[in-house]
Amino acid sequence: SQKIEQNSEALNIQEGKTATLTCNYTNYSPAYLQWYRQDPGRGPVFLLLIRENEKEKRKERLKVTFDTTLKQSLFHITASQPADSATYLCALDGITGGGNKLTFGTGTQLKVEL
């Protein structure tokens, strides 16, 4: 069956360091991968989208990589700040049957400490 894995343990890092979050998937061939940020009690907010034929995508302090051979995406936040503390979700879009149906991972909680 299709499976998406994100590290369930919280990631604690110091302010100014680079945070790296991992999204692994099996039995799935996504055409696109999306990353979202979710704060407690709020809905997810879209951050970045990367296509299967793109190796890397950047937006300000954010960088996403997508390795379809390893079936893995890495999400990096450089120069991290306490305001970056949140849960980060990856979502796979297989573009099968239309409808833009996303399959979400469970998310990884990031805590940036002073």
Next chain:
Amino acid sequence: DGGITQSPKYLFRKEGQNVTLSCEQNLNHDAMYWYRQDPGQGLRLIYYSQIVNDFQKGDIAEGYSVSREKKESFPLTVTSAQKNPTAFYLCASTLQPGQGASQPQHFGDGTRLSIL
């Protein structure tokens, strides 16, 4: 400002009662979605609609019903047949993706449903 509004923020259901969660968007988006989020689990798709007067079941549709009479509105009814309704419910919308494209989903701030 455009966005998605979910109401109420908190909702309590009695045994045997149906409750309806509201979702309204003014983004002029074509597609709308309902997800359920439980602690330690990813978002799970309940129902989605790509166009007015049409909707499809997601992965966990049992015990839920929806309607899409207007482009802006996609209410979700949690029926008494849903035996474990306590969860955080999220509504999302998106432009209809073009051929072979993917669109980001815009989410509301959720409704937390609890059983009395």
